[in-house]
Amino acid sequence: MVSSIEELRITAANLRKEGLNSQQIADELSLSQDTISWLLAGNQQSEERPTDVRIGWRTIGVKPNRIAAVGTIMADVVEEELGFDEIDTIVGISINGIPTIVSIS
Template structure:
């Protein structure tokens, strides 16, 4: 658990290393708006932040724990595939944190692996040429945390523009209340919700 001062110091440290607010938000599992708010030190004036920090480091430090969470994601994928009556060609991992889970799931399912890297400042990203291509593929998108849905929306848009079809998006934790994003079913292992009034 981080205090606001600790989060600020961590965000500032990453900013000083040349990371963009978007990259910092991915690293700290916060929304971009929260990172901008932190770095502006607005929290010294206003303490009621509208975000939830998601930390899963206890899982991420051991491969067997990543494999175990991936097995749960795989179970959800199989459930959704049966309900939607569709097959999948490829598993796409969004860098950085979606890659380990996507890799495990592609291994379990014996499917191609696609790697997508969103650009930190532009509204697009790119697919790594070292992995499978997107065109003509039925794809499941894997990431760690969905905060505002911006990264997933960009990913879905870029997949469609490259001629792929997104069948499902699955994340470890979602801060969104919606079960769909740009017409794609969104599933998560956990959903974080703010409750109460400001």
């Protein structure tokens, strides 16, 4: 996972060299096209930085209300796709997966 602006800039530049356009790079890095244009232009010192926000599982896992919200959303999707009668077992993997799956169940 890319964690710094400089790493994002290098990754975006490498993807550009591989022939990807701005939209493809934006999709690959889960960023907006404005951010990709900003990264590729090298204007990191500009005051007009794009406002993308990166949200990872660690960010969600530190607050119980966030875990509950994600669990509610996932349970709703599971119910819509499968119906609760079709589920025998659910499993949470990793440190944040366990409280999330408890919330889903």
